[in-house]
Amino acid sequence: MPRPEERVGILGWGAYIPRFRVKAEEIARLWGFEPSVTKALWIEEKAVAAPDEDAVTMGWYAAKSAIKRAGIDPSLIGCAFVGTESKPYAVKPSATIIADALNISKVKLSTDMEFACRAGSEGLRLATSLVASGTIKYGLAIGSDTAQANPGDILELTAASGAAAYVVGPSEEAVASFEGMVTYITDTPDFWRRDCSKYPMHGEGFTGEPAYFHHIMTAVKLLMEELGLKPSDFDYAVFHQPNGKFPLKVGKRLGFTKDKILPGIVTPWIGNTYNASALLGLAKVLDSAKPGSRILVAPFGSGAGSDAYSIVVKDRIEEKRGLAPKVEDMLRRKKYIDYATYAKSRHMILRNV
Amino acid sequence: MKLSISIHWRRKETHYRLALTKCRACGRVSFGERKVCPYCGSKDVTTLIPSGTGTLLSYSVSYFRREGDEEFLPRITCLVKLDEGAIVPGELVDVDPDEVYIGMKVEAVLRRYSSDDPYGLIYYGLKFIPFLKG
Known part of the structure; x- marks a missing residue:
């Protein structure tokens, strides 16, 4: 008997990597890490979201590219799930902002998922199950984070910003099943x-x-x-x-x-x-x-x-790849910044507001 | 700068999707959702959602400081001619002032306009970035 997920595939995929990069060795130097730590972890640099970027804006871009590659009317998308551990709001869904801004159907399931780094994947599994069950025809799953790390923690060498999104739907329309x-x-x-x-x-x-x-x-x-x-x-x-x-x-x-x-x-x-x-x-x-x-x-x-x-x-x-920026394009689009600019961009400098 | 929650919400279509008005009488396209064509006065108009790509017509680099604006400075305000023909005002980001040039191909992206920190609403809307190859 065929597995339910065999009826489902990826119709479109999208990626977003912000432009700023800070070198891992700059972070290691500032916080007094043993210099070889960056090599031991194999981390050279990390992407840093600009001050006006967050999990919503990056997820929006990735989702826009995924929908473009899918070639479907966004109003036909029946669910929008956003996996993130850096929600801009503790209470107020990121998914509704992204969905509204992309003109995704208002008659849909929509929520922010939380399961540390695999919430976006949980969203992908749920969207796939909804399509497999026939509840919806197309679904959108997004993973997006402006990852946090305590300044000076080993995590800070790697915690970075980026997003990826997938439109799933019937296998016969898919680019990958x-x-x-x-x-x-x-x-x-x-x-x-x-x-x-x-x-x-x-x-x-x-x-x-x-x-x-x-x-x-x-x-x-x-x-x-x-x-x-x-x-x-x-x-x-x-x-x-x-x-x-x-x-x-x-x-x-x-x-x-x-x-x-x-x-x-x-x-x-x-x-x-x-x-x-x-x-x-x-x-x-x-x-x-x-x-x-x-x-x-x-x-x-x-x-x-x-x-x-x-x-x-x-x-x-083959016909879908050129419809949106590739990951390699985004890896090449970069501007190096120092620790101070990174700290400002990620709102790590205390100010009276 | 403090924005109005209700005004921003009412103009969501413009902030989120650059909604334009297309006139069925004269065929011209104008920025924003309107009930009357600003060019010929016709009320025979329809809303058009553009692709979001266009060309930079003009820009200005501003160092003017307003409360809550400091982390975004300098700001590059711009006029963009969308591929659909309408000219729209906006902000250009993800580019240094000395890299900007008239005729630059740009695309609209969702970004934060501002936020009522520390606990108030975050205002999202479209800005422009240099066009990303697709």
Whole structure:
């Protein structure tokens, strides 16, 4: 019996990376980190949102590109989910602002999702399920973050800004189809942000093995078991990227060769964009993958959980690529700033307002 | 600068989507949602949502300081001729003043106009950036 998600595919994808970059070594120098830490994490620079940008504005751009590539009337989109841990409002949905500004149907499901860095992926799973069930025809899922990190925390070397968006719909209209998807979650104290706290905290010993590695590896193994696939059956493997090293390490442990992981890597040049991290990696792969390619995608969110998707690229993708900026275009669009400008841009300087 | 919540909400179509008025009588396009064509006076008008791309006609770099504006300075205010023909006022961002030139291709993007900090409303609307290759 066919799996429900096989009836669903990606119709359009979109990415957004802000223009500003701050060098990781500038942050390391300012806060007295041992200089080799940037190499150990494989982080060279990170993207910084401008003062007038936030998760809403970046998500809007990514969604606009995704809808353009999908080539559908936005008023036919039946759900808009925004995964973010940097909501501009604690109470007032980002999804309604983006949806209204893009003229998406007012008769829809619309909400902001929260599951650390995998809320955007949770939105993608829900949108896919709604399409698979026949409740809606098209759905929109966005991952967007102006990632926060306590100044001087190791997280500050990587916490960055960016967004990715996907329009899903019937498989026969898709540029890439879902073959299968699984999710694995547990209660794990690896990373959290309390109510009214500006910056997240992390449980040092938990961030690697019990959280990132355990959840991604379990989800990916479950997916391959369910679909009867092995690492060599995939052409690309995209993982959540808290830094440049972790995705290479988890991929190696799972049996994926480095050449299948590198095309989806973005973090060394833009940082960890939290909810956009793995989804931007997927967008980068879709920008160049040949029809027939099979892609593994495994987003991860602290707290903790991981999804694993198997996606097969279709012929239609070739005609869609040029309709919106590619991830590589956005990686090239950059202006270096110093720590002071970064601090101003991310509202880290205290002022009377 | 403090904006009015109700005025901003009423003009949402213009702020979010650059709504234009197209006159069925004279065929010209004007900025904003109007009931009467500003060129020929006809009431036979319709709303047009543009693509958001256009060309920079003119600009001015402003260092004028208003309360709450400091982090955005200098501001580049501009006039853009949209591909649909209407000329619209706006703000140009994501570019340094010395990189701006008349005739630059630009596109509209959603950004923060301002916010009633620290707990008030955030006002979103379209600004312009140099056109991103697609």
